[in-house]
Amino acid sequence: MVFWEGVVSDELMGTFAPIVVYWLYSGFYHLLEPMDRYRMHSRKEEEMRNLVSPLSVVKGVILQQLLQAFVAILLFKVTGTGESANALVQPSLATQLGQVLVAMLVMDTWQYFVHRYMHQNKFLYRHIHSRHHKLVVPYAYGALYNHPIEGLLLDTVGGAISFLVSGMTPRTAVFFFSFATIKTVDDHCGLWLPGNPFHMFFQNNTAYHDIHHQLYGAKYNFSQPFFVVWDKLLGTYMPYKLQTRADGGFEARPTNE
Template identity: 40%
Template sequence: MGVFRFSDEAVAAVVPILVYWAYSGVHTALGHGRVMAKYRLNTKAEEDSKNTVSKRAVLGNVLMQHLMQLVAVTVLTPRGAGGATTGDSPATASSSYLTAAHQIAVTVVLYDAYGYAWHRPAHRSRFLYRHLHSWHHRLVVPYAFGVKYGHPVEALITDKAGASLAILASGMSSSQRATVVFLSLCNIKGIDNHCGLCLLPRRLQSLRNSAAYHGVHHLPHGVRYNFSDLFFVTWDKAFGTYLHYTMLERPGGGGW
C-alpha cells in the first residue's frame, strides 16, 4: 500500500496558509477577550463602524487569494514530485541550519525593502492608489485576518512577485524548508502588525514595526507616512516618511 506524499512545493504553499489562519484565529480570539481589552488600539465598535468593507467580504477575498495560490502550485508542480529526504550527518545538518538562517535573514531584508519600494508609490500615484491599493485601506481599523485583503493584482505584485524575487536573490529557492519558515514568518509578522493589539512595551515602539506603527498608516492623516509595513521602520526613517506618534491610554481605560 503506497503512502501519499506531498511535494516540497506543495508543503511550502500549504503550511504558510495554515499558519496564517491559525495565528490570525488566535489573535481574533484574544481580541474578543476582556483580558486583552487594555491592549486594544481601537474599540470593537470602531472596528465595525469605521471600516468600509464587511468582514465577510474580507474573508472571501483572502480565501480566494489562498485558493489561487494553491491552484497555481498544483498546476506548476510536476507530477510525481515527492517529499523524499535523506539523513544528514550532525555536522552537515548544523551547517545547513546556519546557511538557512543566513538566507532567511537576507530574504527578510530584501522583501522588506521591496515592500517599501512598492508601498510608497502605491500611495503617491493616484492611479495605483485608486485602482489597486485603496482596496486595502478600506480597513481603516485593521484586524488580524485582514492582512492579505486587497486587490488580486496588487497581491500578485507584492506577495507573489516580491517574495519570489527576494527568495531567488538570496539563493534560498533551493531550500523549500527555509522558504516555508520565511513565508510563515512573514504571515506572522503581518498579522502582528494588523491585529489591533499593542503588546510591545513603549520603549520598543520606535525600534520595530508593530500594530501601533502600522495602525497610524491606516488612519486618514497617516496614509502618506509609515510605509514600512512588515519588519523594519528603517526605510521610513531613511527616506523621510516616518511619522512620530505617541501612545496615550484611552480615558477610562479599555485600550489606547
C-alpha cells in the same frame, strides 16, 4: 528532519503551510478581540469606520491565497525543485539564517517601494490599494485583504523574488514564509498585548502599522513587514507614542522625535 518528511513534499508544505498558519494565528487573535483593555480601537469604532464587511474580507483573503498557492506551485516547478524538494541537501543552520535575513531585507525593499508607489499614484490608489485601506481599523484576518492585483504584485511577487535572491531551499522557505505570515497578521491584529515578542524586537509592529491606516499617517510608515529602515532613510517615518484611551485600551498617536 522535519515532521512532514515522508508525508508531503517541502514544495507542498511551502505552498500551503503559510495559508494554514494565517488562519490559525488570525483565529487566535480573533478570540482575543473582546479583550477591550488591549485593543487599539474600540469595537464601536471598528464597526463605524471600516468600509467593508467581515464576510467580504474573508472572501478577498481566500482569493489572494488561491493566487499565491498557484504562483508558489509554478515557482517550484520552474526552479526545478518540484517533488524532489525533500531530496535536496539542506545547508547549515548558519547559512539558512543568513538566507532568511537576506530574504527579509529583499521583501522589505520590494514592499516598501511598491507600497509607497501605490499611495503616490492616484490611479493605483483609487482602483487598487484603497481596498486594503477600507480597513481603517485593522484586524488580524484582514491582514491579506487586498485587491487581487495588489496581492499579486506586493505579496506574491515580492515573496518569489525573496525566495530566488536568497537562494533558500523549499524547506527553508516553509519556515520563512510561515514566519512572514505570522508577522503580517500580528501587524494588523489591532491588539497591543503585553509580552508580545514582535513588539519587543521589531519597531515595525502593530502600533507602527496602525499609524499608516489612519488618515494622518497615510503618507508615512510604508515599511512592511519587518524593519523600518526605508522609512527612516527616505523621510517617511512617523514616530508615535502609545497612550491609554479614556474608554480603555491603547492608541498610537504621532509625536515629534
